Amino acid sequence: MTNLEDQLRQRLRTTAERVVVPPTSPPTPTTEECDVDVDAGCSW
Amino acid sequence: MQMPFEQFVDHNARALLGSAYLLTGDTHAAEDLLQDALERVFMHWSRVLDPLPYTRTVMARRVTDGWRASRRRPRQEPLIVDDHDVPVPDTTQGHAEHADMAALLRQLPPRQRAVIVLRYYEDRSEAEIAHALDCAPGTVKSQAAKALRTLRQLTDDLTEHGRAT
Numbered sequence: 001m002t003n004l005e006d007q008l009r010q011r012l013r014t015t016a017e018r019v020v021v022p023p024t025s026p027p028t029p030t031t032e033e034c035d036v037d038v039d040a041g042c043s044w
Numbered sequence: 045m046q047m048p049f050e051q052f053v054d055h056n057a058r059a060l061l062g063s064a065y066l067l068t069g070d071t072h073a074a075e076d077l078l079q080d081a082l083e084r085v086f087m088h089w090s091r092v093l094d095p096l097p098y099t100r101t102v103m104a105r106r107v108t109d110g111w112r113a114s115r116r117r118p119r120q121e122p123l124i125v126d127d128h129d130v131p132v133p134d135t136t137q138g139h140a141e142h143a144d145m146a147a148l149l150r151q152l153p154p155r156q157r158a159v160i161v162l163r164y165y166e167d168r169s170e171a172e173i174a175h176a177l178d179c180a181p182g183t184v185k186s187q188a189a190k191a192l193r194t195l196r197q198l199t200d201d202l203t204e205h206g207r208a209t
Contacts, residue, residue: 004196005164012165015145016062019074 049089053082056096063100066161069150073113077103080111100166101176104158108177148198156191159184 047055057078064074064081081102085092092098149157155177162173163184170188174181 004192004199008160008192008195009164011145012066012161016059016066016165019058019062019065019071021057021061 046089046092046095049086052095056099059096060099060103063161063165064103065146066149066165067103067107067158068113069146069157070113076113077106077111080106097166100162104162104176105178108155108158110154148195151198152191152194156187156194159187160191160195163188 060078060081061074064078065071068074068077081099084102085095085099089095149160152160158177159173162168162176163170168176170181170184173184177184
């Protein structure tokens, strides 16, 4: 086991452990979902 | 009796996101990769015996198979690190190292990155990695050697750069 491999193992572990799980949020509308005629149904 | 899928995700989201982050070097891509992998795992849930390594294998294989993160999702503030390709000096040692590691990983081709993550983060053998990535053990060995060579060079460059500034 080389020094670089030891360092790599440690840094990978540290990096992965710092990842933060994002809070659950409402789904973001996709392009498809937004692709509607906004005037549809308006009678003015 | 296997645990419910939702429980598996709750218990392992952080660990899996960590693996995904190492495989992609990007927080947004990591979230997309994990989502993609979990959808696939869910489809086979009743037949998955050991879901944690299985999900990690799915993610590694997706990355090496040319998977790309969705570009439809709006960019958000990074959860951890800066998203530039070049490491950004940071006064906080831990975050600087973290950003540096992500930047280093992004310099590697996907297959080399996957080999490095499976070998040095997940501690898998060359044979296990070869099976996971559907390649020969010799390929794993050569890819790991190339990746280590690149990382050594990049690390030396960073050190030299750090000394020069």
